[in-house]
Amino acid sequence: MRDQPSSVHILLVEDDDTIRRSVGLSLERYGYRVSSAPDGLTGLEMFRETEHDLLLLDVMLPQLDGIGLCRRIRETSQAPVLMMSARGDALDVVAGLEAGADDYVVKPVDTTVLLARIRTLLRRATFTAPMPADDDTGVLSFRDLTVDTRGLEVHKDGTPLALTPTELRLLLEFVAAPGVALQRATLLREVWDYGWDGDIRVVDLAVQRLRKKIGADHIETVRGFGYKFRR
Incomplete structure (x- = not known):
């Protein structure tokens, strides 16, 4: 996993054109490299073709919804997954987390909250510090x-x-x-x-x-x- 935002590649899968553009531009403004897809199947294809450091998935997607997409991603990848839920609906949230997502944000997305969650997930993925152990081997x-x-x-x-x-x-x-x-x-x-x-x-x-x-x-x-x- 890379440390600098300019080298972090995020895959954004969102079917709403306005939201996809605004979120993508916000992330790019803070130095992230963003690829985007308008539906779940396209997102799955892009995920399989290119390595991404983090995946930002909407729950409600055409062709393959975000829950199904997250499950498919988890079959081969442990990359951080952040879900976006339009209503913060309990069922959407639970289904996304059960599918393997690490966290979620509620739409309309607050840029400050989104960036904080992304940074936290990226820090977690780069964690290498040893923890105290009972012996020299850890x-x-x-x-x-x-x-x-x-x-x-x-x-x-x-x-x-x-x-x-x-x-x-x-x-x-x-x-x-x-x-x-x-x-x-x-x-x-x-x-x-x-x-x-x-x-x-x-x-x-x-x-x-x-x-x-x-x-x-x-x-x-x-x-x-x-x-x-x-x-």
């Missing part, structure tokens, strides 16, 4: 799960797991404090870098996706509070 083991906190690799029963940057950051937060109950608000702040009240559904659905990959028994729900990683 490798932590939890039954069938092995987490290399320095090499940023996760194995389950010896098989490497493909985690999105968000899922990896979430897991690192958990393994840094096994047995400690972590509030959803804490996870929003540390993983999603929210400086304001965020949507806890983002946390719940990210935990749900992570459980499917590492095994549901590793993460315990603390009702009315948050989650903790089992020792």
Whole structure:
């Protein structure tokens, strides 16, 4: 992943011509390189032809909607995905996050919020700093799960797991404090870098996706509070 906006390539998939142009121009004004598509199938073709650092997808798209497009992207890529929902509708948001999106914004899009979410996702994807570990190798083991906190690799029963940057950051937060109950608000702040009240559904659905990959028994729900990683 590249660090400078001028070298960051974003794929914007939005069927509304006015919104597509305005969002694209706003991103380019801040130095990002933007490719755009008016429908889901065209967006999928562009995704397959060219590497992109981040994908910005509208939920409601012709031919292949944003939810389906996100699922297809997640079959081969762990690149950050940010969804745009016209109404902030609960079903749209949940469906997008369940499909593998990292976060969402509500249309009409506030440029300040959009840029903040993009920068956060890009920082998360370039995360390389080692975390404190119990030994010199930085490798932590939890039954069938092995987490290399320095090499940023996760194995389950010896098989490497493909985690999105968000899922990896979430897991690192958990393994840094096994047995400690972590509030959803804490996870929003540390993983999603929210400086304001965020949507806890983002946390719940990210935990749900992570459980499917590492095994549901590793993460315990603390009702009315948050989650903790089992020792």
